[in-house]
Amino acid sequence: MISEAKSDACGSSRLSVAPMMDWTDRHCRYLHRLLSRETLLYTEMVTAPALVRGGALHLLDFSSEEHPVALQLGGSNPIELAEAARLGAQAGYDEINLNVGCPSDRVQSGTFGAVLMKSPRLVADCVMAMREAVDVEVTVKCRIGVDDQEPEDVLPDFLEKIAAAGITRVAIHARKAWLQGLSPKENRDIPPLDYDLVLRMKRAFPQMHVSINGGVASLAQAKELLGQGLDGVMIGRAAYHAPTDILAAADREVFGADRPDAAPDDVVQRMLPYIESHLAAGGKLAQVTRHMLGLFAGRPGARVWRRVLSEGAHRPGAGPELVEAALAEVAAATPVSA
Template sequence: MAQHARAPERGARNVEQAARLSVAPMMDWTDRHCRYLHRQLSRRALLYTEMVTAPALVRGGAVHLLEFDVSEHPVALQLGGSDPVELAQAARLGAGAGYGEINLNVGCPSDRVQSGTFGAVLMKSPDLVAECCAAMIAAVDVPVTVKCRIGVDDQVPGDVLPDFITRVAAAGVDRFAIHARMAWLDGLSPKENRDVPPLDYPLVHRMKAEFPALHLSVNGGIGSLDQARAFLDAGLDGVMVGRAAYHQPADILCAADRLVFGAAQADSTAEGAVEAMLPYIEAHLAAGGRLNQITRHMLGLFAGRPGARAWRRTLSEGAHRAGAGPELIEAALAEVMAAGVPESVCGAVRNPL
């Protein structure tokens, strides 16, 4: 029988420790079904919601966006907004819902986010970010953190980033996740902003040297667990992994509890995660949900392994059909097993650690 991650520790007390390795907030990807899957792979990594806007919660009453399974802990809520009063109200709702951390988005470069005067455009307004964070800190008793870029447009990162951190830290924020790229708000799409601006990891290391008391995580372009561990070994406090954790979750997360957090436990497996998802899927379907709402996040589970293509094809072609249920997933898993590779620790086939 495949082994999967044990139930995580509950509550907010361990979010800073969990931030040694986190899965980045990603719009349309890190919803509650994705996070539940990732939690089957790692007990200890910190998981983030998609960005939820403060206006949607406060003015729109969309509190259903805060729903999550308690087994997702440690889990953090990312908010978008630029009004201190509104963000404080939204943070209060998030803390009341049980999130262990409230994170402010100062990194998203989309036009829609800019029009709301939040996201990466706030790199130009560090005093406003500080005011927003101070209001949130006063409103909740869980950590308030910031995810930012190294600068935007014509800013000089080496000048603007330390000033930004200084001002926001003075408001009480002691944990930052830094996406090590500029954001070009005019001329690049959000997708291009994830790839085109060059990465500047040395600047993030410099920030750690300048602000040794702060907890600094690096984000952007990190594609393997070995690379994440190298950043930690070099002195950074945390690593936030985005697309690689979504498209190749087994490679990033299955051995993370042992190799990043020092847990004395067997690594999880993709097979075990599939088995652990079945009761969750049955409950989701019984509540009126659709299978593909969950399986779309599972397509990369066996990335790089024999049978991965059959796994993806079976789920992609069948999960949207009326009446599709757990038997489709069991059939897809059987194809993986029939590919001739014995059940093994996640990631060991393609990237031995």
């Protein structure tokens, strides 16, 4: 079972949805899985101290339908990360990923995230401890450098050290992170992308599975990058804001699956039982529907779909009937083909 999980995660990493705080929660991942059976999905970052010291094991909850799904951990203590990885593997995750890319102040104060680009030996110690603790694959998501570091120098050294610690798969956000002077939002846009450097790293480390992240806005662009020799592409905001555009055809176009592309209206219908179950457990409709707002992005009825859900999902007693009403509005706005 473990070897199958590892194989699924590695093969599915040809296309993945980036871990994003406050976005890629379990409801988002369930929706994305209905759009693509193959794409690798990631949790939001979960800190090792929250699991090990805080006992917040509810942060590991996910639906079995989400597989293949990876747990991203944040931390810098090898012993804590090993225990957190063990908890993640026991929960059934297909991969454990270490965050070496998040630039937020809160993450820096915990001495993890992108600041760890300055401590490659510590990262190597962390991933080695994690690998010794679990049988599922341990991977790393990093930046090309931080602050005044020269990526041409620091990135090869970083990759060499984590490779020596047994890491064979890495996702590289092709931007520096500026830990002082830029907000986390600005760090996603302002530092220039350097795809060429990531491509050179793939050539320099041919044995390593290298995925690229940062600025990928379409499935066509992802396929182009794969065609240049990269092993995988990780898409963030575009997969969230326009999930149908990124994921609905991914199984066919990226993974070669012989199945029809997912249709957003069918996905909505398939979300209804999930919503009913969530509400029955005491959840709120908006906790799920906030992830569904972009399903019809760029399609007829997209505006009314967003409006109906945004205005109604927070109201007391809102349930699946609101989603069905929004879908009916989309159908009414969609031209009838001849």
